[in-house]
Amino acid sequence: MKLFGDTNIQFVPKRRLFFLISACLVAISILLIVFKGFRYGVDFTGGGLVQVRFSAPVKIDAVRAALAAMGEAGASIQQTETGDFLIRVKPSAKSGDESGFSSRLRQQFAVSFPNIPFEVLRDEAVGPRISKELQSKVLIAVLIGLIGILIYVSFRFDFRFGTGAVLALIHDTLITLGFCALFNREITTTLIAAILTVIGYSVNDSIVISDRIREAIKKIRKESFPEVVNRAINDTLSRTIVTGLTTLFVTIALLVLASAEIRDFAFALTVGIVIGTYSSIFVVANLVVEWEQKFPTRRRR
Amino acid sequence: MVLVIAGVILWPSFQLYVLFPKQEKALKARLSKAATFEDSQAVRMEINEFNQRKGALYEKRIVHLGLDLVGGMHVVLDVDRSQLSEEDARRAPDLALEVIRNRIDQFGVFEPTIQKTDRGRILVQLPGVDRERALNIIKQPAHLTFHLVEEKAKVYDALKTVDERLQAKAGVKPTVDSTVTQPLDSTEKEAAPGTLLSFLRSEGDELDLLIYAKDTAAFRTLLEQGREFWPQGYEFAFGPVETVDNDRVVRIYLLKSEPELIGTRLRRAEPAIYQGAELERANTWVVNFELDREGAAKFATVTGRNVGRRLAIVLDGVVRSAPRIQERIPNGRGQITMYDRRGDKAKDLSIVLNSGALPAPVVVVEERSIGASLGADAIRRGLIAAAVGALVVVLFMLLYYGVGGLLADFALVVNIFLLLAVLAALRATLTLPGLAGIALTIGMAVDANVLVFERIREELRAGKTPMAAVDTGYDRALVTIIDANATTIITALALYFIGSGPVRGFAITLGVGLVINVLTAVFLTRFIFDWFLAQFEVKTLRI
Numbered sequence: 001m002k003l004f005g006d007t008n009i010q011f012v013p014k015r016r017l018f019f020l021i022s023a024c025l026v027a028i029s030i031l032l033i034v035f036k037g038f039r040y041g042v043d044f045t046g047g048g049l050v051q052v053r054f055s056a057p058v059k060i061d062a063v064r065a066a067l068a069a070m071g072e073a074g075a076s077i078q079q080t081e082t083g084d085f086l087i088r089v090k091p092s093a094k095s096g097d098e099s100g101f102s103s104r105l106r107q108q109f110a111v112s113f114p115n116i117p118f119e120v121l122r123d124e125a126v127g128p129r130i131s132k133e134l135q136s137k138v139l140i141a142v143l144i145g146l147i148g149i150l151i152y153v154s155f156r157f158d159f160r161f162g163t164g165a166v167l168a169l170i171h172d173t174l175i176t177l178g179f180c181a182l183f184n185r186e187i188t189t190t191l192i193a194a195i196l197t198v199i200g201y202s203v204n205d206s207i208v209i210s211d212r213i214r215e216a217i218k219k220i221r222k223e224s225f226p227e228v229v230n231r232a233i234n235d236t237l238s239r240t241i242v243t244g245l246t247t248l249f250v251t252i253a254l255l256v257l258a259s260a261e262i263r264d265f266a267f268a269l270t271v272g273i274v275i276g277t278y279s280s281i282f283v284v285a286n287l288v289v290e291w292e293q294k295f296p297t298r299r300r301r
Numbered sequence: 302m303v304l305v306i307a308g309v310i311l312w313p314s315f316q317l318y319v320l321f322p323k324q325e326k327a328l329k330a331r332l333s334k335a336a337t338f339e340d341s342q343a344v345r346m347e348i349n350e351f352n353q354r355k356g357a358l359y360e361k362r363i364v365h366l367g368l369d370l371v372g373g374m375h376v377v378l379d380v381d382r383s384q385l386s387e388e389d390a391r392r393a394p395d396l397a398l399e400v401i402r403n404r405i406d407q408f409g410v411f412e413p414t415i416q417k418t419d420r421g422r423i424l425v426q427l428p429g430v431d432r433e434r435a436l437n438i439i440k441q442p443a444h445l446t447f448h449l450v451e452e453k454a455k456v457y458d459a460l461k462t463v464d465e466r467l468q469a470k471a472g473v474k475p476t477v478d479s480t481v482t483q484p485l486d487s488t489e490k491e492a493a494p495g496t497l498l499s500f501l502r503s504e505g506d507e508l509d510l511l512i513y514a515k516d517t518a519a520f521r522t523l524l525e526q527g528r529e530f531w532p533q534g535y536e537f538a539f540g541p542v543e544t545v546d547n548d549r550v551v552r553i554y555l556l557k558s559e560p561e562l563i564g565t566r567l568r569r570a571e572p573a574i575y576q577g578a579e580l581e582r583a584n585t586w587v588v589n590f591e592l593d594r595e596g597a598a599k600f601a602t603v604t605g606r607n608v609g610r611r612l613a614i615v616l617d618g619v620v621r622s623a624p625r626i627q628e629r630i631p632n633g634r635g636q637i638t639m640y641d642r643r644g645d646k647a648k649d650l651s652i653v654l655n656s657g658a659l660p661a662p663v664v665v666v667e668e669r670s671i672g673a674s675l676g677a678d679a680i681r682r683g684l685i686a687a688a689v690g691a692l693v694v695v696l697f698m699l700l701y702y703g704v705g706g707l708l709a710d711f712a713l714v715v716n717i718f719l720l721l722a723v724l725a726a727l728r729a730t731l732t733l734p735g736l737a738g739i740a741l742t743i744g745m746a747v748d749a750n751v752l753v754f755e756r757i758r759e760e761l762r763a764g765k766t767p768m769a770a771v772d773t774g775y776d777r778a779l780v781t782i783i784d785a786n787a788t789t790i791i792t793a794l795a796l797y798f799i800g801s802g803p804v805r806g807f808a809i810t811l812g813v814g815l816v817i818n819v820l821t822a823v824f825l826t827r828f829i830f831d832w833f834l835a836q837f838e839v840k841t842l843r844i
Contacts, residue, residue: 099376099436099665106433121675123432127666141799148791156784190734193796193804200792204785211781239755242701246694247744253690254737259679262733
């Protein structure tokens with residue numbers, strides 16, 4: 001079976017249109033990130049998160065009352081689709097011990113709901129100092145990942161492709177983050193890991209196409225540079241889409257079927273791979289063409 | 302060959318996660334069905350033996366499951382070194398680690414992780430434990446001291462003095478939270494409201510003054526305000542909450558500040574059933590302890606010199622009991638009473654006492670604990686998602702590339718198998734994101750083969766023979782395959798070195814998965830392809 005036989009879609013001549021689309025997407029994403037902002041997880045804000053499951057339905061007001069009774073009226077309560085309660089509190093100000101909230105909550109709930117057994121499914125607590133450390137750790141991980149990729153790309157490819165790949169990567173990351181802000185996904189260390197994976201994937205796609213362009217430049221000399229690039233995109237189109245699809249099958253399966261803790265992660269991956277595939281077909285090589293026309297390099301003979 | 306080695310490596314993991322749960326279930330079923338005592342003893346023996354075999358497996362190279370999949374407690378502790386000298390502060394984390402390890406060992410947990418992390422913090426991971434009990438065992442300072450106790454009348458006088466001085470100092474009545482309810486049946490009419498004395502429950506008992514448990518906080522605050530007026534060389538202390546005539550009350554003690562004895566080194570402590578005369582304590586558990594030789598000698602002197610007085614056993618600032626010394630106690634034996642009917646508190650306290658005191662208080666600065674059912678849910682749904690994703694990929698490849706797809710699918714299965722084997726060999730921990738990482742590798746695994754197949758298709762279109770097309774296809778695709786995977790592997794490396802716990806699990810599966818991908822795509826499928834073409838002298842190849 002073949003979805004894409006000998007395609008000859010005019011990607012390059014229409015590049016301005018794709019640039020416009022991408023620019024819009026990036027601009028909207030930046031606006032979303034700046035004005036709507038992210039919902040940060042406990043990892044980054046510090047504080048506590050307790051997930052409680054009751055054996056019988058309990059009204060959210062009753063939970064709120066129980067929390068108020070233990071002096072935690074400021075806690076935020078959220079009910080999941082499975083009926084669990086997610087209760088978040090700010091970091092404990094004085095004692096420095098972050099395990100206390102959950103212990104007190106268990107005692108209080110046992111008193112407030114004497115006839116409804118409950119189970120604490122999850123306890124997360126991050127002290128203020130730890131959350132600061134986590135933030136800097138994550139920042140370092142992202143920087144090291146980016147620098148590593150940049151070094152590799154500049155080592156293996158010339159400046160033009162390197163720049164194109166990096167611009168595409170920024171494009172993909174921003175749009176993925178924009179979607180995360182739009183759909184109110186929680187920013188955790190795991191989500192950042194997904195974003196880094198998207199970056200790796202995005203560069204991976206760019207590389208396959210630029211490999212092809214390099215090869216074509218060596219082989220075909222009678223065609224103009226834009227024509228060569230257009231051919232390369234068409235030649236790799238099948239591969240780009242097949243790989244994107246197989247990866248998407250898996251991330252979508254995770255998104256739909258896996259448990260809630262991994263859903264934000266799968267969401268970022270799914271969006272990132274769609275955008276990454278789009279950018280490697282429509283944006284990366286076109287950037288190189290644009291660059292080439294502004295600053296022509298002499299072809300080697 | 303490689304596959305055989307992988308199989309051998311994976312065998313213990315397979316035993317642990319596939320065979321053992323079934324056997325365990327069977328054994329438990331037999332235990333519940335066992336009719337006679339002898340039968341159930343026999344099954345218990347088998348279970349013991351089984352648990353030993355299970356424990357032995359953990360020593361081998363296996364894939365460990367992360368706490369987010371099996372459920373359990375993950376806490377990072379900070380040792381509060383603010384009260385220690387420089388020398389002690391330096392040693393405190395190691396000492397605390399040792400004490401905590403001792404306690405956990407005695408508590409009995411499969412596969413605990415207890416290690417020092419950066420900045421002198423201690424990481425404790427305990428799969429499948431009761432959080433509250435485990436926290437109690439870890440965090441309890443376990444400072445055991447013995448103090449002489451003043452008589453009831455003297456305590457009353459001391460409180461009165463503090464009240465008077467406080468009032469004199471303020472010029473008016475000392476302020477106290479007005480919402481605090483006063484005991485209604487108070488006969489201490491002379492006590493003005495808002496004074497320490499006003500909190501006292503009218504009928505103490507023959508030994509001690511009592512306050513209502515609910516007033517403890519207010520009473521303590523007021524008492525602290527008057528700390529400068531406490532009798533020289535003495536300290537107030539409280540007992541645990543107990544029930545007297547259906548009221549929840551707390552005893553007030555006045556202790557000599559200087560302890561008669563510090564029970565840092567106990568010879569042993571063990572839980573036992575209370576044997577004494579107090580009816581309320583019948584059928585409760587207590588902890589019997591025995592001081593070491595040095596301690597016992599001192600204990601004998603102290604008790605000999607103070608016959609008739611009361612000696613308080615103080616654990617972490619709470620007076621557990623204050624028995625009257627009847628005679629000199631030569632053997633250094635004592636008892637800590639507690640209203641514990643189930644025995645687990647007594648057991649835990651014995652563990653804590655046996656392991657010694659913590660050098661300084663520890664606080665939980667980070668916690669990520671997962672309930673067992675959430676972990677089970679995560680692993681079940683994660684596996685389903687990965688399986689469905691893999692199945693769709695496999696079917697798609699079959700449809701799209703025909704025979705080639707079959708080959709790629711075969712490579713995929715080998716990939717997963719090898720990946721698990723490498724994880725086992727590295728004793729890696731599989732977390733929920735790690736599971737997602739495996740799923741992701743499945744999606745990306747076919748990429749290398751896709752690259753090759755697309756190349757072969759092109760070469761075929763260009764009119765080459767199948768043999769030549771396959772050769773050039775592989776040669777040309779090789780560079781691209783390596784280039785393309787390199788960047789994602791770099792990402793995985795960055796995540797591995799910086800990330801912690803779950804993220805690291807993801808980095809491992811993704812990184813190892815991709816390396817294996819490249820290897821199987823380049824060596825395995827090519828080998829099979831060549832063999833297939835040569836064997837059947839294929840004239841036309843359709844992929």
